[in-house]
Amino acid sequence: MSKLNQVIYSNINDSNSWTIDEYLKQGGYSVWKDILADQENKNSNWIIEEVKKSGLRGRGGAGFPTGLKWSFMPNNDDQKYIVCNSDESEPGTCHDRDILKYNPHVLVEGMAIAAYAIGATVGYNYVRGEFMLECYPRIEAAVKEAYEAGLLGGNILESGVDFDLYNFLGAGAYICGEETGLLESLEGKQGKPRFKPPFPANFGLYGKPTTVNNTQTLASIPKIIENGSKWYSDFGTEKSPGTLIFSISGHINNPGNYELPLGLTFNEVIEIAGGILDERKLKAVIPGGSSTKVLPAKIIENCTMDYESLQSADSALGTGAMIIIAEDTCMVELLKRISRFYFAESCGQCTPCREGTGWLYRILDRITNGQGLSGDLSLLEDVAGRIEGNTICAFGDASAWPVQSFLKHYHHEFKYMIENKGKSVAAG
Amino acid sequence: MNELLTPETKKEMDHWLNKFPKGKQRSAIIGSLHAVQHQNEGFLTSELMDAVANYLDVPKIQVYEVATFYSMFQTKPAGKHEISVCTNISCMLRGSDAILNHIEHKLGINVGESTSDGKIFLKEEEECLAACTGAPMMMVDHVYIENIDIKKVDEVIDKLTSKS
Ligand SMILES: Cc1cc2nc3c(=O)[nH]c(=O)nc-3n(C[C@H](O)[C@H](O)[C@H](O)COP(=O)(O)O)c2cc1C
Ligand code: FES
Numbered sequence: 001m002s003k004l005n006q007v008i009y010s011n012i013n014d015s016n017s018w019t020i021d022e023y024l025k026q027g028g029y030s031v032w033k034d035i036l037a038d039q040e041n042k043n044s045n046w047i048i049e050e051v052k053k054s055g056l057r058g059r060g061g062a063g064f065p066t067g068l069k070w071s072f073m074p075n076n077d078d079q080k081y082i083v084c085n086s087d088e089s090e091p092g093t094c095h096d097r098d099i100l101k102y103n104p105h106v107l108v109e110g111m112a113i114a115a116y117a118i119g120a121t122v123g124y125n126y127v128r129g130e131f132m133l134e135c136y137p138r139i140e141a142a143v144k145e146a147y148e149a150g151l152l153g154g155n156i157l158e159s160g161v162d163f164d165l166y167n168f169l170g171a172g173a174y175i176c177g178e179e180t181g182l183l184e185s186l187e188g189k190q191g192k193p194r195f196k197p198p199f200p201a202n203f204g205l206y207g208k209p210t211t212v213n214n215t216q217t218l219a220s221i222p223k224i225i226e227n228g229s230k231w232y233s234d235f236g237t238e239k240s241p242g243t244l245i246f247s248i249s250g251h252i253n254n255p256g257n258y259e260l261p262l263g264l265t266f267n268e269v270i271e272i273a274g275g276i277l278d279e280r281k282l283k284a285v286i287p288g289g290s291s292t293k294v295l296p297a298k299i300i301e302n303c304t305m306d307y308e309s310l311q312s313a314d315s316a317l318g319t320g321a322m323i324i325i326a327e328d329t330c331m332v333e334l335l336k337r338i339s340r341f342y343f344a345e346s347c348g349q350c351t352p353c354r355e356g357t358g359w360l361y362r363i364l365d366r367i368t369n370g371q372g373l374s375g376d377l378s379l380l381e382d383v384a385g386r387i388e389g390n391t392i393c394a395f396g397d398a399s400a401w402p403v404q405s406f407l408k409h410y411h412h413e414f415k416y417m418i419e420n421k422g423k424s425v426a427a428g
Numbered sequence: 429m430n431e432l433l434t435p436e437t438k439k440e441m442d443h444w445l446n447k448f449p450k451g452k453q454r455s456a457i458i459g460s461l462h463a464v465q466h467q468n469e470g471f472l473t474s475e476l477m478d479a480v481a482n483y484l485d486v487p488k489i490q491v492y493e494v495a496t497f498y499s500m501f502q503t504k505p506a507g508k509h510e511i512s513v514c515t516n517i518s519c520m521l522r523g524s525d526a527i528l529n530h531i532e533h534k535l536g537i538n539v540g541e542s543t544s545d546g547k548i549f550l551k552e553e554e555e556c557l558a559a560c561t562g563a564p565m566m567m568v569d570h571v572y573i574e575n576i577d578i579k580k581v582d583e584v585i586d587k588l589t590s591k592s
Pocket of ligand 1: 057058059060061062063064066069085086087088089090174175176177178179180212213214215217218393394395398
């Protein structure tokens with residue numbers, strides 16, 4: 001168990017871990033204070049280089065190298081923004097919630113350091129609306145405490161550095177997790193993603209240069225700077241350095257959030273989470289949130305949990321949300337549920353996605369209702385293929401990939417159901 | 429028109445307004461709608477949305493656009509207490525559908541409807557509520573209740589229905 005919770009979650013079981021007193025006791029904000037006191041050596045370039053060397057990749061799902069993203073920010077006098085994506089809404093994912101709840105100050109400190117590195121004087125933390133009563137008060141209290149301790153605001157600790165941080169509350173829309181949808185939402189509009197380019201680094205919040213990072217990404221920063229990039233990259237593998245919080249849910253004995261070094265074998269991770277529920281047999285895993293492609297047991301059992309291994313298995317690490325599926329689960333019903341979600345959540349901007357997600361859901365619905373037609377499986381493939389790659393944002397792909405991968409690996413279950421008037425193979 | 433907004437609601441709206449640069453008051457629409465929906469015990473009316481637009485000094489259409497886009501805003505009358513049962517995949521794998529069924533029977537309504545006494549609104553929840561490791565789960569008046577079973581659900585609902 002020594003592998004568990006070593007960076008972001010290191011204090012997660014301590015009592016009152018969310019208060020500034022506890023955080024300070026554990027050396028919290030020392031990195032931020034050191035930077036402010038020694039700006040000559042600990043300048044923006046130095047921080048960005050450290051983050052690059054640490055190998056930290058964005059934990060919001062796309063895995064983009066964080067240091068590189070920061071280096072895209074223009075070096076001018078324009079107002080710049082740092083925005084944290086705490087919209088956490090990818091099905092299966094619930095680890096940012098625990099950061100907000102149990103370690104909010106590490107996020108505040110991470111955002112302050114990031115802001116300093118990219119030259120932003122204002123930051124917004126976009127929290128999903130449903131967290132209104134649970135996490136939001138914690139992060140709101142943390143920001144207040146940090147202001148009171150003089151760690152945020154104007155001319156912080158007489159350093160000449162300004163940084164104002166505000167929390168924002170969304171109102172229920174998966175698409176606001178997409179970074180430009182999120183920026184639209186922050187501006188008080190419908191969360192409809194923007195065309196890219198221009199990217200947020202050039203045209204972000206209110207049209208100003210903006211960096212959007214995920215909660216877990218930003219919460220990793222203080223420890224990386226405190227202990228050095230090498231300390232961090234020594235966790236994990238050469239190509240996937242560091243730790244990642246896996247949300248392990250579904251048919252597992254001990255569902256939970258586990259911060260682990262990247263690159264452990266799938267079986268090691270499952271063992272840490274107590275094994276498959278009730279000693280059932282593993283059937284499949286959706287390894288990185290519902291938008292990633294499903295992998296049958298025989299494939300994932302040979303994977304290591306890192307970016308490269310899952311990619312070469314034709315899926316992705318995504319958000320690290322592992323949805324465990326045991327034998328006897330009907331894959332048709334499961335896919336129908338996933339497709340219902342994408343149909344409900346499409347923002348409606350792009351025709352292939354708005355119309356296509358409805359087609360996918362309705363075809364799956366008729367199959368499960370015993371009214372599937374013999375051409376339905378090729379129709380599903382056709383519709384998914386027309387969505388993929390043809391939309392403004394990656395939501396379209398995310399709606400197509402589950403359909404394509406379920407059909408690829410479990411074609412026989414769909415075929416059986418169509419031929420047997422809605423009867424499931426899994427029903428025996 | 430501003431008299432439709434209570435002093436607490438206005439205070440909450442000012443709190444949101446203060447977070448954004450001058451001239452960017454549109455950013456305060458979402459926070460303001462949360463506040464007025466709370467004031468009105470669970471749903472928005474045209475009059476309230478207009479009052480928000482007026483108070484923030486933004487065109488009414490901008491408020492309507494937001495109110496109709498986000499799933500947490502109800503633009504039709506809804507019961508006072510809101511129950512959402514997550515039926516997304518992780519919860520489905522842990523038996524959420526039986527729980528939702530049970531609640532529908534118990535309350536005598538379908539998901540998406542409110543009880544006739546106006547007490548309870550059973551929201552149609554299509555999103556995952558980010559508590560998947562505590563599946564199955566439900567949210568009652570924005571409070572997360574995890575690892576639920578029929579017994580737990582009955583307790584929670586009985587308590588709600590005996591409240592005013
Ligand atoms: C449909 C969709 C939903 C997304 N939802 C989230 C989310 O809930 N949280 C998140 O951090 N990133 C989400 N992302 C990814 C963001 O667009 C963005 O890549 C990320 O916030 C960047 O931060 P990172 O580089 O630190 O990962 C989503 C992307 C898409 C296409
Ligand atoms: S699937 Fe129910 S909370 Fe995520």
